[in-house]
Every structure is written in structure tokens, then in C-alpha cells.
Amino acid sequence: MANTIVDCFVTCAKHLEGLLAEEIQALGGHSIKETVAGVTFKASMPDVYRVCMWSRLANRVLLPLVQGKVEQADDLYTLVQQVPWEDHLSPTGTIAVDFSGSSNAIRHTRFGAQTVKDAIVDLLRAKTGKRPSVQLKQPDIRVNAYLKRDNVIIALDLSGESLHQRGYRLQAGAAPLKETLAAGVLYRLGWSSHWQDYPMLIDPMCGAGTLVIEAAHMAMDRAPALNRQFFGFNRWYGHIPQQWREVVAEAQDRFAVGLERDLPGLVGLETNQATLNAACNNIQRAGLKDKVQIKHQDLSTLSQVIGNLEKGFLVTNPPYGERLGDDATLLYLYQNLGAQLREHCMGWDAGLITGNPELAKRMGLRAKRQYSFFNGALPCKLLTFEVSPEYLVKARRPVEDQSSANNEAKAREHVSAGATMFANRLRKNLKKLKPWLKQQNVDCYRIYDADMPEYAFAIDRYSDWLHVQEYAPPASVDPERAQQRLLDALSVLPEVTGVASNQVVLKQRRKQKGTQQYKRQDQTGELLSVTEYHARLLVNLKDYLDTGLFLDHRPMRRQIFAEASGKRVLNLYCYTASVSVHAALGGAACTVSVDLSPTYISWATKNFALNGLGEQHELIQADCLTWLEQEHSKFDLIFIDPPTFSNSKRTQQDFDIQRDHERLLILAMSHLDKQGTLYFSNNFRRFKLADSLFHQFEVEDISNKTIDPDFARNQKIHRCWRLRHRS
Known part of the structure; x- marks a missing residue:
């Protein structure tokens, strides 16, 4: 041989096919044809070995052995035995079989792999009386079967494990970039042929550290598979060791x-200590300890690292944002990156890998070119930038006086007309609330609630933090346009409100059913103390859709504080018991x-x-209806704010506010002293209080009396009733 x-057929990530074809040609392949996620070519075995070593x-790298039609399962068995x-x-x-694809005849990959394995084993046993065994890790040969429609290709996998596994990256960061994709990015950016032109990457x-490691290996002409210990051809009978030794x-x-x-200079910056440690370990395994530096610094220190270099090469793969609400953090990250490039990197070339091109438009730089890639299953773009006046986005009118501009202000000086309009509305709202806030001892309040229908958000301030809830847009609204408006709003919030960009939390609010509103979104466990009149209350802005404090009930808490002195107070569906805290501070005899929920009782x-x-x-973890049926205590003041719907696993039956409120209120009123008061509230827009209750009680x-000025635009945020026994 x-x-x-x-x-041969060589697989790759989608959209790398053109680059791979060029690489294969340079390594000696010919008759090259691009296909989806791969390239076919012809070559001698030494050149095939070079592809394994250098690609x-x-x-x-697959070596096809046979292909044919599979109209029924037996056809696959027969074909493999050819x-x-x-x-x-x-x-x-030993053998291992990888099977992909399906057809009417072969519906499951596991069945397909079993059939291929059986055909090989049966053939060898019939010819020799002996049989090979299955070994998934480093078998003597790895067989690859690819089925599309009714056609199957059976091939030997000469690479063994995927060639993206270079052996140096045993630890990955939060958003790992495959080594092959990192190399594709660097090829696209021209690094492999022009690295000598740059004093720094x-x-x-x-x-x-994947990008800087791949960049270093390219510049050093180090073969990506040089230290690889095992290939799929090592124990293959067709292997020619002498030719391989020459390639090595x-x-x-x-x-x-x-x-x-x-x-x-090859430099990486990283703020997370655990990820930085992983990068340093990867660099050491890659043999680059003295060639690549990783610094425990962030983007804002870029000028300190690059000094006054007039030319350089910046490439990065920012976080994509996998959690709900990451858009806020990412927007400010992209804006800051754009500001750093414009201010400190004029004359540089840059490349940005992003899963969200809309965010990249907020950098104030116009991309010179863009290429499509897939990072795993995630579609992304590689944007290339020439940091020069020619590619700067013309700055729009700033959203406010920039005389005291800091890095954040500079990052946001390229705002859209929509962002400016939104900023003006925010200023108007804040100005209107200012006299009222001077009279209140509160540092948590609503500053915007879908005032402009196209900017459908609720924005609340909690001390030095902003909590932004994006209402899900209707299906008629283009999702891209909705995201542009969201980014417009986020871009101006820090400047208009004075809240730092890293203290803006974003969530998407959709119609909730059952206990969805209480389900955990994150697991930070971060609690923030806020002030409301005489009370200090803990909120969690990140982990749940709601924060632990319903701001629209502030007037009700104020009312209960005023009435609670010397009284026995009951708070049903108490959530985090903010009403009870106000009652206690108001002098309640007991609450x-x-x-x-044990979570909220703990809170x-x-x-x-x-x-x-x-x-x-007293704090009691129990189903409220069951507790009312079993308890006999009397109270002077009762507050009830139940969920619209609940189907907790801790109860045998669900709760529906419209269906069950009459029973709930009759039970609660049986615990109310003759001279007592019960306040009942809920936020179900279509709720109707049962007529029978008007006959039984006052x-x-x-x-209307329970709406503060910060919720004046949304008079239907909740409904509230006062109930008393008839005299």
C-alpha cells in the first residue's frame, strides 16, 4: 500500500470546509471536493499521514472501504461482509463501531452499530474460527458507518479520537472553543501567514487559552498532533510504520x-482564578511555558498590557451568555471592548467570535468582513475589524453630558436614536418621582413600566442595583427588532440612573403557570438588603424570576404597619414575610x-x-388551606396574597385563585376577630370576587388606595379588598 x-474523507466543523480544502491541498492531497462538514480527496499514504499529523x-480522517444501498437491515450486514x-x-x-444517520431500514444508531459489528465478527469467525472483541477506547481499528437516506459508507477511522484533541487542553473554561475552530479563526484572520508582522497577539x-496556544503553535510551525500518542492506524494491518516515522x-x-x-508577545487576560489556573496548566502541557503569558487582569487594563504599540493583533471569543438575563452583562462587555479598541488599539487588526452579532454592533466599530462558523451546535460569526477611522461608527448624540465621562460612558457614546428616546423617557420618570421619593424612606421602587409599548420592560431600582424584566414580545414582533430595542434600553441605563453596568440584572418575564414564577433561574444565593420605611428586607435579584419583595404591595405593607400595634396578625401565603416584618415593626403583639415553601420560610x-x-x-411551613382547617386561633388583622395558580408537589390538590378564593376567604374570616380586618389581594387580571362574599361580609x-406613584401607570397591577364581619 x-x-x-x-x-479519503476528512470531517470538520460546518463552514470550515473551504479552509480545510486549502490545507489538504498544501499537505499533498489532490482531486479535492468540498462537502457539508468535510472534504474528500485522493492521496498517497505518506500524505494521508501528513494530514493526520498536520491538519x-x-x-x-476516514478511509472508505465500501459503500452501497441499504433498503433493509440485512443489506447492511451483507454490505459490511464484502x-x-x-x-x-x-x-x-479489538474493534469499535461509530454509526451515524438513519433510514427507513435502520432507525436507530445503536442497532446500526450492532449490525456492523456482528457482520465483522461473524465474517472473521467463519474464516478463522476466532472472533474480535469490542473495545471502545483505543481499539485495534475503529469503524465509521455513515448512513444517509438509503446509502451507507463504511470506513476506517485513521485518526482514532477526534484530531481536535491535541493533548494539551485537559481543562476548559466556561465557553470552550474547540482547538480546530480556534485554528480556523486564526486562518481566516491571516495569522498563520502574517504573524511576523505583529509585535503582539x-x-x-x-x-x-485555546486561541493563544493555537496561535503560538502556528507561529512555531508545531504540528498539532506531534505529541499525540495514539492514532486509529497504529494497530491497523495496512499501517506502514516507516512512512509514519518519517512524517514524525x-x-x-x-x-x-x-x-x-x-x-x-502572546498574551491572554483572564479574571476568573480557576479558569486562569486551567489556562496556565494547558500552556505548560502545550510546551509554551516561556512563550505565552496569562495575566490575572480584565479588559479594562488592556492599555496597561499593550502599552503604546501602534500595531497588534487582538482576537477573542467573549462569553455567549447561556443563562437567562446574560444580555445585560454581555452588552456592557461588548461596549467596553469597542471602547478599548477605539481608544487604545488604533492601527490594530482584531477578530471577534460571537454567537450574538447584534451585540457586536454596539461596539462602535464596523466589521470589515464576517464569516459563519459553528461552535459545536451553536451558529456563530467571526467578525474581522481593522481598527481605523475608516471603520469607526459615527458617534451619535450622547445620552447626557460627557464632561465627567468614564470608561462606561465612552463605551456607550454610540447610542441609537431609539436609545436616546428611551433615555429621555427614563429621565422624565425619575424627575416625576423625585418629589415623592424625598418624602419616602425607600430605596426600592419602579422607574419604568412599558411606558413606551415598543420598549416593553419593567425596571425597578433596588438600592444600587437595577432589576430589568423584559416582557415577552408578541409573535407579530420581529425577534431581532425586539432584541435591538432591549439592547437600546440596556445601553443607556447606567448613565441615566447612575447604576454601574455590572449591577444591572436582566430577566425575561413570560406568562407564568403554577409555581413557575418561583422556580430557580440561577444559584448565586446572593441576598441584597434594601430599605422600606422602618424595615430592612432581603431581596435576591438573580436566582428567581421574582425578587422576594413585591414592590406594588408597598402601600399595603405601609397600611398594615399603621394598623398593627397591639394586634394579632396573620399573613397567609406569606412568601418572604415582608408584610409580617412591617406588622412586627408596627408593634404587633404577635405575627x-x-x-x-421551605425556601421562603427560611428567607x-x-x-x-x-x-x-x-x-x-411565628413562621409555619404548611399548606394555607389545610392549616386554616386545622387551626383555631383568632387574629385581629389578616393579610392574604395568594398565587393565581399553584400545583406544588407538597399538596395533594392544586390551587386556583378564581375557583378556590371563596372557600379560602370564608375559612380565613372564621379566624378573624369580630372587630378585625382582613386584606385580600391578588394580581389575576380577570379575577372576579364571588357575589356570595358581599352578602356574608362587609x-x-x-x-385605588393601594397604588403608589411609581405604579401609577399600571393601575391594574393588583386588586385589593378589605373584608370585615357584618355588625
Whole structure:
């Protein structure tokens, strides 16, 4: 097989096919054809070995053995037995089968792989009386079967494990970039042929260091598979060890020369200590300890690292944002990156990999070119930038006076007309609230609630933080346009409100069913103490859709504080017991707070402790209806704010506010002292209080009296009634 020309198929990530074809040609392949996620070519075995050693883009190198139609399962078995498997492995050797695709005949990949394996084993056993065994890790041969429609190709996998596994990256960051994709990015940016032109390459968000490591290996002419210990051809009968040794020797010689080269400065910046440690370990395993630097610094220190270099190469793969609400953090990150480039990197070339091109438009730089890639299953873009006046986006009118501009202000000086309009509305709202806020001792309030229908957000301030809830746009609104408006709003919030960009939390609010509104979104456990009149209350802005404090109920809490002195107070569906805390601070003789959730009972305990309240305030984890049926205590003041719907696993039956409120209120009123008052509230827009309740009790709708100025635009935020026993 030494001088035989063979047909091969090399797989790669989608949209790398053109680059891979060029690479294969440079390595000696010919008759090259691009297909989806791969390239076919012809080559001699030494050149096939060179592809295995030198391809920076290939995932697998496959040697097709047979192909044909599979109209029923037996056809696959028969086709596989056309291959003389005794020419490829020992009858007592080991095999592994990778099967992909399906058809009417083969519906499951596991069945397909089993059929291929059985055909090989049965053939060798029939010919030799012996059979190979299955070994998933480093088998003697790895067989690849690819089925599309009714056609199947059976091939040997000469690479073994995917070639993106270079052996140095045993630890990855939060958003890992495959080595093959990192190499593709660097090829696209021209680094492999022009690295000598740059005094520095820097990745200011380097993660595990993949981009800088691949850049270093390119510049040093180090073969990506040089230290790879195992290939799929190692124990294959068709392997020609001498030819492989020659390919290895050539790679070693080239690398020895590359080690003597004067390289540009290769620098990565990383803020997360664990990720930085992983990057340093990867660099050491890659043999680059003295060639690449990783610094524990962030993007804002870029000027300190690059100094006054008039030319350089910046490439980075910023976080994509996998959690709900990451758009806020990412927007400010992109804006800051754009500001750093414009201010400190004029004359530089830059490349940005992004899964969200809309965010990249907020950098104030116009991309010179863009290329499509896939990072795993995620479609992304590579944007190339020439940082020069020609590619600067013309600055629009700033959203406010920039005389005291800081880095954040500079990052946002390229705002859209929509952002300016939104900023003006925010200023108007804040100006209107200012006299009222001077009279209140509160640092948590609403500053915007979908005032402009196309900017459908609710924005609340909690001390020095902003909590932004994006209402889901209707299906008629273009999602891209909706995201542009969201980014418009986020871009101006820090300047208009004075809140730092890293203290803006974004969530998407959709119609909730059951306990969805209480489900965990994150797991930070971060609690923030805020002030409301006499009370200090804990909120969590990140982990749940709601924060632990319903701001629209502030007037109701104020009312209960005023009425609570000397009274026995019951708070049903107490949530985090903010109402109970106000009652206790108002001088209540005792409070009882009931909620089914242990999480919120624990949270309520912290609220009481924060305010130094004593043991006469009881917290009970129980289903409120069940507790009312079993309890016999009387109370002077009762507050009830139940969910619209609940189907907790802790109860045998669900709760529906419209269906069950009559029973709930009759039970609660049986616990109310003859001279007592019950306040009942809910936020179900279509709710109708049962007529029978008006006949049994004195009922007054006080909704209009329970709306503060910050919720004046949304008079239907909740409904509230006062109930008393008839005299």
C-alpha cells in the first residue's frame, strides 16, 4: 500500500470546509471536493499521514472501504461482509463501531452499530474460527458507518479520537472553543501567514487559552498532533510504520527550527482564578511555558498590557451568555471592548467570535468582513475589524453630558436614536418621582413600566442595583427588532440612573403557570438588603424570576404597619414575610406567617433576624388551606396574597385563585376577630370576587388606595379588598 493512491474523507466543523480544502491541498492531497462538514480527496499514504499529523482543522480522517444501498437491515450486514476484514485486523483483535444517520431500514444508531459489528465478527469467525472483541477506547481499528437516506459508507477511522484533541487542553473554561475552530479563526484572520508582522497577539478574554496556544503553535510551525500518542492506524494491518516515522521526524525537525524563532508577545487576560489556573496548566502541557503569558487582569487594563504599540493583533471569543438575563452583562462587555479598541488599539487588526452579532454592533466599530462558523451546535460569526477611522461608527448624540465621562460612558457614546428616546423617557420618570421619593424612606421602587409599548420592560431600582424584566414580545414582533430595542434600553441605563453596568440584572418575564414564577433561574444565593420605611428586607435579584419583595404591595405593607400595634396578625401565603416584618415593626403583639415553601420560610427567618425581631413572631411551613382547617386561633388583622395558580408537589390538590378564593376567604374570616380586618389581594387580571362574599361580609374594594406613584401607570397591577364581619 506504500505508493497506492487512496480515497479519503476528512470531517470538520460546518463552514470550515473551504479552509480545510486549502490545507489538504498544501499537505499533498489532490482531486479535492468540498462537502457539508468535510472534504474528500485522493492521496498517497505518506500524505494521508501528513494530514493526520498536520491538519489543524480536521476532526477525523476516514478511509472508505465500501459503500452501497441499504433498503433493509440485512443489506447492511451483507454490505459490511464484502470487506476482507482479515486484511485490516487480527481475528483476536479489538474493534469499535461509530454509526451515524438513519433510514427507513435502520432507525436507530445503536442497532446500526450492532449490525456492523456482528457482520465483522461473524465474517472473521467463519474464516478463522476466532472472533474480535469490542473495545471502545483505543481499539485495534475503529469503524465509521455513515448512513444517509438509503446509502451507507463504511470506513476506517485513521485518526482514532477526534484530531481536535491535541493533548494539551485537559481543562476548559466556561465557553470552550474547540482547538480546530480556534485554528480556523486564526486562518481566516491571516495569522498563520502574517504573524511576523505583529509585535503582539492578545486575547483579553482568553478563558482556557485555546486561541493563544493555537496561535503560538502556528507561529512555531508545531504540528498539532506531534505529541499525540495514539492514532486509529497504529494497530491497523495496512499501517506502514516507516512512512509514519518519517512524517514524525519531519514534524520534529520543523518544530526544532520553530523553537528558535522570535515570536510576537502572546498574551491572554483572564479574571476568573480557576479558569486562569486551567489556562496556565494547558500552556505548560502545550510546551509554551516561556512563550505565552496569562495575566490575572480584565479588559479594562488592556492599555496597561499593550502599552503604546501602534500595531497588534487582538482576537477573542467573549462569553455567549447561556443563562437567562446574560444580555445585560454581555452588552456592557461588548461596549467596553469597542471602547478599548477605539481608544487604545488604533492601527490594530482584531477578530471577534460571537454567537450574538447584534451585540457586536454596539461596539462602535464596523466589521470589515464576517464569516459563519459553528461552535459545536451553536451558529456563530467571526467578525474581522481593522481598527481605523475608516471603520469607526459615527458617534451619535450622547445620552447626557460627557464632561465627567468614564470608561462606561465612552463605551456607550454610540447610542441609537431609539436609545436616546428611551433615555429621555427614563429621565422624565425619575424627575416625576423625585418629589415623592424625598418624602419616602425607600430605596426600592419602579422607574419604568412599558411606558413606551415598543420598549416593553419593567425596571425597578433596588438600592444600587437595577432589576430589568423584559416582557415577552408578541409573535407579530420581529425577534431581532425586539432584541435591538432591549439592547437600546440596556445601553443607556447606567448613565441615566447612575447604576454601574455590572449591577444591572436582566430577566425575561413570560406568562407564568403554577409555581413557575418561583422556580430557580440561577444559584448565586446572593441576598441584597434594601430599605422600606422602618424595615430592612432581603431581596435576591438573580436566582428567581421574582425578587422576594413585591414592590406594588408597598402601600399595603405601609397600611398594615399603621394598623398593627397591639394586634394579632396573620399573613397567609406569606412568601418572604415582608408584610409580617412591617406588622412586627408596627408593634404587633404577635405575627403568624404561613407558606408552603421551605425556601421562603427560611428567607422570612432571615428577614426577621435582620430587623432584630423576637420569638413572638411565628413562621409555619404548611399548606394555607389545610392549616386554616386545622387551626383555631383568632387574629385581629389578616393579610392574604395568594398565587393565581399553584400545583406544588407538597399538596395533594392544586390551587386556583378564581375557583378556590371563596372557600379560602370564608375559612380565613372564621379566624378573624369580630372587630378585625382582613386584606385580600391578588394580581389575576380577570379575577372576579364571588357575589356570595358581599352578602356574608362587609367588602370594600380599596385597589385605588393601594397604588403608589411609581405604579401609577399600571393601575391594574393588583386588586385589593378589605373584608370585615357584618355588625
